[in-house]
Amino acid sequence: DTGVSQNPRHKITKRGQNVTFRCDPISEHNRLYWYRQTLGQGPEFLTYFQNEAQLEKSRLLSDRFSAERPKGSFSTLEIQRTEQGDSAMYLCASSLGSGGAEAFFGQGTRLTVV
């Protein structure tokens, strides 16, 4: 197992375009999280899944953002009509359960909106 994989690593897009990121968690991990991180800040929680169910969404997740985790395996995060303020690092993490479970993070997808 090679850990949490995120693709692409970098994405440059024009304002107004749609983008989709993919996260492949560690096998058997039932929890999957998405975060957004801007320079100098800690990761901001966006949403998380338990298996295929999306259990919580942050207020940061506007209607332009949508996340899915079909069949409880990989997950996608889509941003529609991108804005310059969407430029950030998007991080994915997975864990087997919560509470005392260790979470594993991917290397992130860096989005630049021009």
Add this chain to the structure above:
Amino acid sequence: DAKTTQPNSMESNEEEPVHLPCNHSTISGTDYIHWYRQLPSQGPEYVIHGLTSNVNNRMASLAIAEDRKSSTLILHRATLRDAAVYYCILRSHNNDMRFGAGTRLTVKP
């Protein structure tokens, strides 16, 4: 949303111990205390976690106050590779993985 308070930055000399504090006065009985660190241009990585008792692993030690309202991450001998942002977070089944600003640790040679 973060329920922990950490100093913005700390400095340490190489080969010396480092004590990184975290306050979590509103911790509930089901909250685990987790520490993660983030090196430049990388995703956060797990360091250690605990519930009530002190914990040791190959990376660090975690000292938890008796009332659980604070904890301290201890790096026994800081190296240049330990320079990172360290995050203290609370995690339970219903309160999961909110990060604050963390503590930026600088290690001087």
